Amino acid sequence: MSLSHEELRETTHGLIFPRQTIVSLLVFAVAWETLSHLAPFLGIPPFAVPSFVRIAKSINTITPIDIVVTLARVIAALIASFVLGLALAMAMYRSDSLDKYLHPMIRLLMAVPVVSWILFAVLWFPGVEFRICFVLVVVCGPVFLVDTLDAMRGVPRELRHMMQSFRPTTWQYFIKLVLPAILPTVFTSWKINISLAIRVVTIAELVGAVTGIGHQLSVAQELFSVADVFAWTLVLVALLFLLEAMVARVEARVLRWRT
Amino acid sequence: MNSGPPPIEVRGLRKVFRQTTTGQSVVAIDRLDLTISPREVVAIVGQTGCGKSTFFDLMIGLEAPTEGFIHIGDKSPHADFDHFRGKIATVFQQDRLLPWRSALDNARLPLELIGLSEEKQRERALTWLTRLGLGRFTNAYPHELSGGMRQRVAIARAFAVEPDILLADEAFGHLDEVTAAELRDTFLKLARECGSTAILITHQLEEAIAVGDRIVVFGQSAKPLADIHVRQWPKTKHKVLREAIQATLQNNRPDPRLTIAPNARSSPRRRGSSKDN
Numbered sequence: 001m002s003l004s005h006e007e008l009r010e011t012t013h014g015l016i017f018p019r020q021t022i023v024s025l026l027v028f029a030v031a032w033e034t035l036s037h038l039a040p041f042l043g044i045p046p047f048a049v050p051s052f053v054r055i056a057k058s059i060n061t062i063t064p065i066d067i068v069v070t071l072a073r074v075i076a077a078l079i080a081s082f083v084l085g086l087a088l089a090m091a092m093y094r095s096d097s098l099d100k101y102l103h104p105m106i107r108l109l110m111a112v113p114v115v116s117w118i119l120f121a122v123l124w125f126p127g128v129e130f131r132i133c134f135v136l137v138v139v140c141g142p143v144f145l146v147d148t149l150d151a152m153r154g155v156p157r158e159l160r161h162m163m164q165s166f167r168p169t170t171w172q173y174f175i176k177l178v179l180p181a182i183l184p185t186v187f188t189s190w191k192i193n194i195s196l197a198i199r200v201v202t203i204a205e206l207v208g209a210v211t212g213i214g215h216q217l218s219v220a221q222e223l224f225s226v227a228d229v230f231a232w233t234l235v236l237v238a239l240l241f242l243l244e245a246m247v248a249r250v251e252a253r254v255l256r257w258r259t
Numbered sequence: 260m261n262s263g264p265p266p267i268e269v270r271g272l273r274k275v276f277r278q279t280t281t282g283q284s285v286v287a288i289d290r291l292d293l294t295i296s297p298r299e300v301v302a303i304v305g306q307t308g309c310g311k312s313t314f315f316d317l318m319i320g321l322e323a324p325t326e327g328f329i330h331i332g333d334k335s336p337h338a339d340f341d342h343f344r345g346k347i348a349t350v351f352q353q354d355r356l357l358p359w360r361s362a363l364d365n366a367r368l369p370l371e372l373i374g375l376s377e378e379k380q381r382e383r384a385l386t387w388l389t390r391l392g393l394g395r396f397t398n399a400y401p402h403e404l405s406g407g408m409r410q411r412v413a414i415a416r417a418f419a420v421e422p423d424i425l426l427a428d429e430a431f432g433h434l435d436e437v438t439a440a441e442l443r444d445t446f447l448k449l450a451r452e453c454g455s456t457a458i459l460i461t462h463q464l465e466e467a468i469a470v471g472d473r474i475v476v477f478g479q480s481a482k483p484l485a486d487i488h489v490r491q492w493p494k495t496k497h498k499v500l501r502e503a504i505q506a507t508l509q510n511n512r513p514d515p516r517l518t519i520a521p522n523a524r525s526s527p528r529r530r531g532s533s534k535d536n
Contacts, residue, residue, distance in 0.1 A: 158351070165321065165347075
């Protein structure tokens, strides 16, 4: 049986994307490697553009404990942010007056730059772990809150009306209608916040932390080791992809009704 | 069903909305009196904007009357909202199924709300889906079903609690005529078997005549223009009945061919006190 034109397009489309990705990554790698060899002739200090052999050596020196510590900080802070964001979103959804009071404050929190939060955290709190957690929660929490609150308000009126007509308790209404209805947005919010948290935790760890990827980046900067910075950055990117893939897997399972 | 559904008494019912843009008051229902006997199937017909859907919302209990009251037995569907959990069920114009639930899980939703055991929920939902011809589609999600099948699931969901009162708002209006007629018949048959009182809001006269024991014709602000006992009209006269209702709706006054039943008339101005308010 021969494939239709559409089926052929779909089959080849699945191959074109990774091939293009591989090609673009290879072009970057070749350009980097070439630049690392040409650096002395171009007046660039050799340490600024290390070769892949040097980067590979740096990757070998990566300490897993720093990865675990950063990962733990990110996951703990994301869970705390989500619980806090969801709880506040539920309260604001239930109470218009609470929403009116809290909404401007949330907008204000979201407008504060991450660097300012890090400085506030350093000035306010003595404990390093609390500082990092505070910065992550204050950055990611409002995103969870705004996303889930918008999703709650976006539950179609027809479904709300139908559900109310069967007279659920407040808890049943939330568990059987609101929560499943907002799940697609919750997953999107998690994916956005994972990316945000990975970037913010690195900056937060740069200040005062003695463990974690951010701290290792700070050490690499003090040693002028671009290879180490490159290696730790690769770890961060891999970590981000891994977490996103995990969320995507859970999402595909939970939202299988959409397929 | 144990002792059967209680009678429904509507007295001096008034509902006024304030328009958010202009701030003006709109009288959706103006002093409606209506009595519905247990197990009666009543079709309410009227033109768009006559207050049918407001009456539907007041019957469900989602809205509070501005004046007057609705009593089902001695309880108000609004003031005694929780009392009617599992006793009033609704079928809407659109199926309003939860897209993340299978047909079975949609049908058992109201059973979950009344706290029936998992096993009984499943058993009863399955029974009703099978009775509605969906025995092979229990695991299908709503998007995998046709419009008629989705509406069958919605009907199964309503019947699953074996309610005292069934409310249907234009429940078959969006379906093709063959499917609508088939579902109307099924709905009526099941309502009779269940012994439920059924109130159907519709703008389709054929549907009202086919389904209702009684037809109440609403004019503007839900003023009852006619209360027709369909059984008094032989089938051969249904064409005349249809034309008479049509004329009543067009002229906003009772057509001479219809007689207003004594238990469905507009009440005099400012009548009695409201128990709901």
